[in-house]
Amino acid sequence: MENIRVVVNGAKGRMGQETVKAVEAAEDMRLVAACDLADDFVEAARSAGADAIVDFTVPSVAMENARRIMETDCAGVIGTTGFTAEDVEKLRGEAERREKGILIAPNFAIGAVLMMRFAAEAARVMPDVEIIELHHPGKVDAPSGTALKTAALIAEAKEKAGLGTAKPVGEGQAPRGMVVDGVCVHSVRLTGLLAHQEVILGGEGQTLSIRHDTISRASFMPGVLLGIREMVKRGGLVYGLDSLLFE
Amino acid sequence: MENIRVVVNGAKGRMGQETVKAVEAAEDMRLVAACDLADDFVEAARSAGADAIVDFTVPSVAMENARRIMETDCAGVIGTTGFTAEDVEKLRGEAERREKGILIAPNFAIGAVLMMRFAAEAARVMPDVEIIELHHPGKVDAPSGTALKTAALIAEAKEKAGLGTAKPVGEGQAPRGMVVDGVCVHSVRLTGLLAHQEVILGGEGQTLSIRHDTISRASFMPGVLLGIREMVKRGGLVYGLDSLLFE
Amino acid sequence: MENIRVVVNGAKGRMGQETVKAVEAAEDMRLVAACDLADDFVEAARSAGADAIVDFTVPSVAMENARRIMETDCAGVIGTTGFTAEDVEKLRGEAERREKGILIAPNFAIGAVLMMRFAAEAARVMPDVEIIELHHPGKVDAPSGTALKTAALIAEAKEKAGLGTAKPVGEGQAPRGMVVDGVCVHSVRLTGLLAHQEVILGGEGQTLSIRHDTISRASFMPGVLLGIREMVKRGGLVYGLDSLLFE
Amino acid sequence: MENIRVVVNGAKGRMGQETVKAVEAAEDMRLVAACDLADDFVEAARSAGADAIVDFTVPSVAMENARRIMETDCAGVIGTTGFTAEDVEKLRGEAERREKGILIAPNFAIGAVLMMRFAAEAARVMPDVEIIELHHPGKVDAPSGTALKTAALIAEAKEKAGLGTAKPVGEGQAPRGMVVDGVCVHSVRLTGLLAHQEVILGGEGQTLSIRHDTISRASFMPGVLLGIREMVKRGGLVYGLDSLLFE
Numbered sequence: 010m011e012n013i014r015v016v017v018n019g020a021k022g023r024m025g026q027e028t029v030k031a032v033e034a035a036e037d038m039r040l041v042a043a044c045d046l047a048d049d050f051v052e053a054a055r056s057a058g059a060d061a062i063v064d065f066t067v068p069s070v071a072m073e074n075a076r077r078i079m080e081t082d083c084a085g086v087i088g089t090t091g092f093t094a095e096d097v098e099k100l101r102g103e104a105e106r107r108e109k110g111i112l113i114a115p116n117f118a119i120g121a122v123l124m125m126r127f128a129a130e131a132a133r134v135m136p137d138v139e140i141i142e143l144h145h146p147g148k149v150d151a152p153s154g155t156a157l158k159t160a161a162l163i164a165e166a167k168e169k170a171g172l173g174t175a176k177p178v179g180e181g182q183a184p185r186g187m188v189v190d191g192v193c194v195h196s197v198r199l200t201g202l203l204a205h206q207e208v209i210l211g212g213e214g215q216t217l218s219i220r221h222d223t224i225s226r227a228s229f230m231p232g233v234l235l236g237i238r239e240m241v242k243r244g245g246l247v248y249g250l251d252s253l254l255f256e
Numbered sequence: 257m258e259n260i261r262v263v264v265n266g267a268k269g270r271m272g273q274e275t276v277k278a279v280e281a282a283e284d285m286r287l288v289a290a291c292d293l294a295d296d297f298v299e300a301a302r303s304a305g306a307d308a309i310v311d312f313t314v315p316s317v318a319m320e321n322a323r324r325i326m327e328t329d330c331a332g333v334i335g336t337t338g339f340t341a342e343d344v345e346k347l348r349g350e351a352e353r354r355e356k357g358i359l360i361a362p363n364f365a366i367g368a369v370l371m372m373r374f375a376a377e378a379a380r381v382m383p384d385v386e387i388i389e390l391h392h393p394g395k396v397d398a399p400s401g402t403a404l405k406t407a408a409l410i411a412e413a414k415e416k417a418g419l420g421t422a423k424p425v426g427e428g429q430a431p432r433g434m435v436v437d438g439v440c441v442h443s444v445r446l447t448g449l450l451a452h453q454e455v456i457l458g459g460e461g462q463t464l465s466i467r468h469d470t471i472s473r474a475s476f477m478p479g480v481l482l483g484i485r486e487m488v489k490r491g492g493l494v495y496g497l498d499s500l501l502f503e
Numbered sequence: 504m505e506n507i508r509v510v511v512n513g514a515k516g517r518m519g520q521e522t523v524k525a526v527e528a529a530e531d532m533r534l535v536a537a538c539d540l541a542d543d544f545v546e547a548a549r550s551a552g553a554d555a556i557v558d559f560t561v562p563s564v565a566m567e568n569a570r571r572i573m574e575t576d577c578a579g580v581i582g583t584t585g586f587t588a589e590d591v592e593k594l595r596g597e598a599e600r601r602e603k604g605i606l607i608a609p610n611f612a613i614g615a616v617l618m619m620r621f622a623a624e625a626a627r628v629m630p631d632v633e634i635i636e637l638h639h640p641g642k643v644d645a646p647s648g649t650a651l652k653t654a655a656l657i658a659e660a661k662e663k664a665g666l667g668t669a670k671p672v673g674e675g676q677a678p679r680g681m682v683v684d685g686v687c688v689h690s691v692r693l694t695g696l697l698a699h700q701e702v703i704l705g706g707e708g709q710t711l712s713i714r715h716d717t718i719s720r721a722s723f724m725p726g727v728l729l730g731i732r733e734m735v736k737r738g739g740l741v742y743g744l745d746s747l748l749f750e
Numbered sequence: 751m752e753n754i755r756v757v758v759n760g761a762k763g764r765m766g767q768e769t770v771k772a773v774e775a776a777e778d779m780r781l782v783a784a785c786d787l788a789d790d791f792v793e794a795a796r797s798a799g800a801d802a803i804v805d806f807t808v809p810s811v812a813m814e815n816a817r818r819i820m821e822t823d824c825a826g827v828i829g830t831t832g833f834t835a836e837d838v839e840k841l842r843g844e845a846e847r848r849e850k851g852i853l854i855a856p857n858f859a860i861g862a863v864l865m866m867r868f869a870a871e872a873a874r875v876m877p878d879v880e881i882i883e884l885h886h887p888g889k890v891d892a893p894s895g896t897a898l899k900t901a902a903l904i905a906e907a908k909e910k911a912g913l914g915t916a917k918p919v920g921e922g923q924a925p926r927g928m929v930v931d932g933v934c935v936h937s938v939r940l941t942g943l944l945a946h947q948e949v950i951l952g953g954e955g956q957t958l959s960i961r962h963d964t965i966s967r968a969s970f971m972p973g974v975l976l977g978i979r980e981m982v983k984r985g986g987l988v989y990g991l992d993s994l995l996f997e
Contacts, residue, residue, distance in 0.1 A: 120463065123464055130374075182645055184680050184681040184689060195691065203965055217467070219466055220464070220466075224462065225461040255377075403925075433937075443923075445920060445926070447953060615956075625864050707971055708964060712961040714959040716956060725954050
């Protein structure tokens, strides 16, 4: 099979730089253009005969860039944040006619996506659950976005399974953390950590712990590459790496 | 709804005793007979108008007991080990005509079943995986049955996903453990442990760890009760708690 | 060497029952009396020619029992809580003349005592530290007494080392837990847990985690037996198992 | 107080580069020279009026460099490996007369040094112990040097405490790992790991786990800086960071 010809847009950002390296290192891909804000990535993609465009830019241009990608006949892998659910639905309709697909994903760390999925599945049959997320002290928000998302997925899974959300023991006491969608979330901030999360589920006489540890931004790249490989093979829009991993 | 009337067969064994306690404690069940080896559990079930029979006896009578349960109109939940794949298929055919179902399960710990399932799913997309199982020093076998089963499920999932099994780094060196179906398995034996297992999956820049900790035999009971509740509602044979949790 | 002759006072309580079993199982000891509230344990010790008295009773009689033990010529191992620092100092003076010693210890779990000691030592050279304690949902207090004690020991060690206590990042935000003596403490409550604590220390590019897991009350017994063996060999008063382990 | 004037020798190696960055970032230090193999670091130290020389070079010149540092009046912090016990003793004698000290340390990760120390202390009172070390798959040796050192320190501590080394359960079986000085050592190798070790100690009803996680080479720097700060204040030779942390 021929190499997939890839354009990276936002190539000077932190994620963009990693993507450039990852595409260059992938045996089945070839980097044909690395564009930044001032560059016309659509023009670059056309003149290079690209198969796929990866976009890691900024929320303010997310929607515009998505539309511009759809004007090309390239697959699109979009990690830029800022899409509303409405935006995604609009794009989904427009993407149906395309030969190549569009992936919009808020998180490309395969392990984190698996953790969230497994936590939600397990919560249907193990009654108690708490989340501990651990990050470096420079992280400005607490709890992390991943912890909030995990709690939301757990609550959704419990509701679908017809389980009421029990009020956590000791709710409101300081050491019990923040209750998010009925789930206690604890945020640890320590020098020497990067990005970690553990979901602990409890049942009679047993616990199940699902933990994701990240030690570098390289952890996002297998998810990006998987997105590229899948999107060149299919039409339509896919939201969330999750959907690719478990279909 | 009326209470489910349950007979426990093998009620003096370790699992049987726990089941008796668990059924007595369950709000939607009623223990109508606790039989041991010398007792005729079929007769007991009939005269008590039982809805379900739980069997935790010995491999030598596993098949016979399964057949005898099928002569009644009770649901069956069988934790006795010793069934071959052939045995299960024979029983499956016979169970199809029944109004209530038969569950045969080698492991009733919901958390362990989830761990095995999640490990196999994750192994399709995270390339490296090793298993550490940790038990009290009185455990006679190493690796544990659960570790062997986990490795087999991982290998099966990788094969289905078209992934070759890579030879583990340092295979054959003593500290690298035992290679089971292409997966390094490490067995820890320490006073103060009961039964624990951690599956660690590695990918670029990240790891995903799935850990199950058991602190008492009570951990098997939610699985047994789930089996009872489900089997009174359906016909046919179900093999593995797994199938109930993820259908 | 002859067996140590032991009286257990408070033999019907939970700790007392465990002590009775542990003394009976110890090869170098012999249980000569098991007393409860109504019994005169001093008389029992004398008539049985006891070498040591273990006391697990209630705070209201702690001081009185300690004094009564000191009237005998037995060693004393006291796990009853309720002693003030003043009480201990008073008893220390009186104990100096004795041939056999008196141990007063609030916690007999050797692993927990080690964890607290190590955490305090490490905090002198690793700048960041947080505590996660995890218990069954039936535990009424949060944080646990052990977590409070650990935080106090850490603060004391930092002060001795001339380190100021930095204000924890995000202090006061709900997911950051309760700040105790300058240390963030997080309390997890889940079915399937018994009693666990992890102290995580962070430094540049690294973390050190010290974790204690308890799976049964039997965990306190090696500390009690160690106390008996040491106290029959020496005079004076010892406060805290800690002092025996590290002298 | 004036800044400590530091020469880094071996400044182009991986550890040397990190040291250069760390010294530059330290508020109480000033980098006055960064030398590599071809440079005369002694001359550089003299002409810059240096207070301390850090040496991360190669085993073949370790002893020679140590002697050359001792000809200056600088403190020395030596991370180069290759010193025999005999070498160290020879240098110790010569170092006694010096005003500033010499530190020779095989491992500068404070957390790893603490882990080894705590594991050895705990092994005196908790009977069972196993070591799990986890590294990236590129690591050529198994078990790691740190694991071997930890096992040796544990064995030494047990012997001093008069404890025999029990034969590990299941010794010789593949999943039980390699027995080093009576301690089972398990080596895990997975993409996504960097350098990690967990020592698990078991006693009746409880376990104590001591774990060190490294996520970057920066983890060695606080130990190097501590060495510089201490060695400018004292004469003599110190072997092992350990000795500085616990004196």
